[in-house]
Amino acid sequence: MASSSDPKSFPGSTPSPENDASTPNKNLVQGGPEWWRRTFVYMTGMGLTEEEKVKWEADYKAKKAADDCKRCEEWKEFSLNYSPIVRFMQENIRKLGGNLDRSNILCQPCDTMRAGGFSPDHGILLCSNYMMGKGHAEDTLAHEMVHAWDHLRFKVDWSNIRHHACSEIRASSLSGECRWTRETFTRGIWDYTAHHQECVRRRAALSVRAHPDCKDDDHAKKVVNEVFDSCFADTRPFDEIYR
């Protein structure tokens, strides 16, 4: 029989047979002295060998990545089934001869902090490790779908920073990510309009900042401002800004 300090029987790892429900180890009941010791070791890493620590951290990361992906897939599935804006965009992309569905909308961990991305060759990426919730997944999908629609409809040259800025303005404005919040609701419609435009400008500039030709934050803001009026006014394929 393995000793009770066997690291393999730490909470969270696969229980060893002598600790399963059929042969309960009284020492390991929740709150018991051995349970406390192990939980403490587990949380602080104190008392773990270097090798155990590396393994524990790797197990933890793998578990988190798997959990993130599972949640992301659930939110993606929800949006594809029930989100009016995502279904509307999917339908309009289909009308232009494109197709975005489960097969090319992928949940994956991203190494830079962002919510998602669109690639004309691969489809849409949802960054599972930066997805905050169901609503965030829905906004991100809608945002990337506006890029996809623009790509098909306007033959966007993504290497042109002004083209990129224009699509970012439309994606931020139309996706709902700058929607009317409770905070602005209490301040009335004119504040809403100002808030929405300010939010769209700010978010579009953040995205344009990542363009290879962008020199700095001021350059990003300048390009966004230059194309703002005409791109913001173009709400196609919506009749107006979707709220």
Ligand SMILES: [Zn+2]
């Ligand atoms: Zn974007």
